[in-house]
Amino acid sequence: MPLSEESGGLGGAGIEAMIIMQHLGKHLVLEPYVSSVILAGGLVDLCGSEFQKKVLIPELVAGEGKLAFAHAEQLNDEGGTELETTATQEGNKWILKGQKKLVLGGATADRFIVSAKTREDGGKVGVTLFIVESLDDRIGGKAYPLIDGSRVLDIQLNGVEVGPESVLGTIDQAQPFIDCVNDRATAVICAEALGVMEVIHEMTMDYLRTRKQFGSALSQFQVLQHRAVDMFINIEEVRSLVIHAAGKAWSENSHERTRAVSAAKALTNRAGRLVAQEAIQLHGGMGMTQELPLADFVRRLLSIELLFGSERFQRRRFMSSDEQVVDRSVFVSPKKRWKQI
Template sequence: MEFELSEEQRLLEASLRRLLADRYGFDRRKAHARTPEGWSREVWRAFAELGVLALPFAEEEGGLGGSAVETMLVAQALGEALVLEPWLATVVLGGGFLRHGASAELRAAIVPRLAAGEVLLAFAHTERGATADPADVVTTARREDGGWRLNGRKTLVLHGDVADHLVVTARVTGAPGEERGLAAFLVPATASGLARRTLRTNDGRRAAEIVLDDVAVADDCVLGEPGEAFPLIERVVQEAIAALAAEAVGVMTLAHRLTIDYLKTRRQFGRPIGSFQVLQHRATDMLIAIEEARSMAIWAAMSLDEPDAAERRRALSAVKALIGRRGRFVAEMAVQLHGGIGLTMDYAVGHCMARLLAIDALFGNAAHHLARLADGGGLIRAA
């Protein structure tokens, strides 16, 4: 398959990379990470001005009508800069639920403000003790006149500490693990009975613990069909996996570039260590792993248009399995070739490793998706 970017896509990528190069060096990133929110509102406004936040939404709703390819390009550039801002939580996850599950009235009320950088979203789905199965939900939604009552606890909600609205998954009927009986709700963070506590993740980002104590939600804030939300949840998670695959490619690219620069400048026995053949071979192995991951990220973006849900599920599991393994390999090689400095948080390679491990863990790690792929008969089913 021939894959060639259009002129508009090249312009988008170049503009975003130029903005990040001018305003998002590693020292500035460390300064952003030390703030209470852990990221920069100023950079977020710059993303809005560039159109990055409006990209995947329809033009008639205040967006730019971008495809999965544009999302892939943005994610890769953000990964290469180790960006901390809540783009994944707001645009890909929260925005995905708006695009695929919200009413036209709800989209009209939120999408323009999201695109302008005025509204932040988060996906409150993961629960303590739950598996990576999207249907493993214990939080309950009880029907009452004019709306719903939510009760439960969510954890590790990415950027849930600053979100203005939370997309909360809950069970209307059935037992944890059953695909039938799930619902999704858009809940204001200021809702009575909702409490949140800020968490700091291993990769330097922020998340939240969310407690829902009889939280009232109106009918017009239901996303999709109550009790039939599993396909919606799975679809948005698959889009997030595709974005994470592209981000991982960006992070791996940064780790490789830093490693090559280090091999050229670090001297041992009177010459650069990059002159030693065994280290050259390891750097080459890193590059091969990155190119494999890049191919899978492109395939992930293309697979989102697959109409067959089972085929799409297999493809995204294959992507997640390979991206997790290649990301871990590149991170380990980068740290080993740097030596002790590679493990410090004062140097970018350590942050690359932390982010790649976090990407592997999100929405099921490589081992989980490899097992899921095997249970489903493999990537290519036998005739």
């Protein structure tokens, strides 16, 4: 449990979360670990009051309560989002109005942590977090499945009223904490993708060893060996960047964290699609059937690609993190890199 011991967690960090997510990916375990522990639980751990931590974290650790972070709204083509939900103060109450989309784990959550604009001064926006009960009558919701079968929730906040005890952290100062937990979630979702890719590669290799053509196993044909090796190389490159991102995702240095996480997600997106496509093609006609277990892993990989920013979004984020010269080869495929050499 990557939550501080002071809050009731086990004091783990990125590497521990990576190991957990990698194994969840290998078995396609659809548990709200990222949504409830990494995102929402991370926010409570980072900026919650002592009372909020004492109430929420023990429930989370014991599995008696589920949290969900409601932040995403209108997404652009690259995975970014603009915050339009507002929170207006009336006396000692706050009134929340707006929409939230693609709330991970929202369909089963007991409480939402909602981000909202509480101040807008020119180009500067003050963002505040609020704890909202999921059963509030002024919240409308629509749950639906993603491509991999996991369910997300769109919610409508119709003048939801909360008191000062529901404010999580300091008013107008939530954005750095949101960026932090989003980076953590991105890093661990890459670890899940790594586990999925490992299983896909194992399935493909087993098929090549057992399927025979022209009197020989498919694994004996050199052209297929080369394609299997390309899959393996991409997976190992992802492993290296995921380990690096996991080590930096819990860092207080936001610059290092951003670069490590964006590099890992950009490479994971591209490598994941390559591994999925190669696996389907190397399985031949069987690879196109939904009955094959491979299909479930491919769908999960494609779903992960759409979460927390596209490859293009992450590449731009990586490049804009500072004006220093960076190693662009991290975004070049092994084949192109070999040609450059």
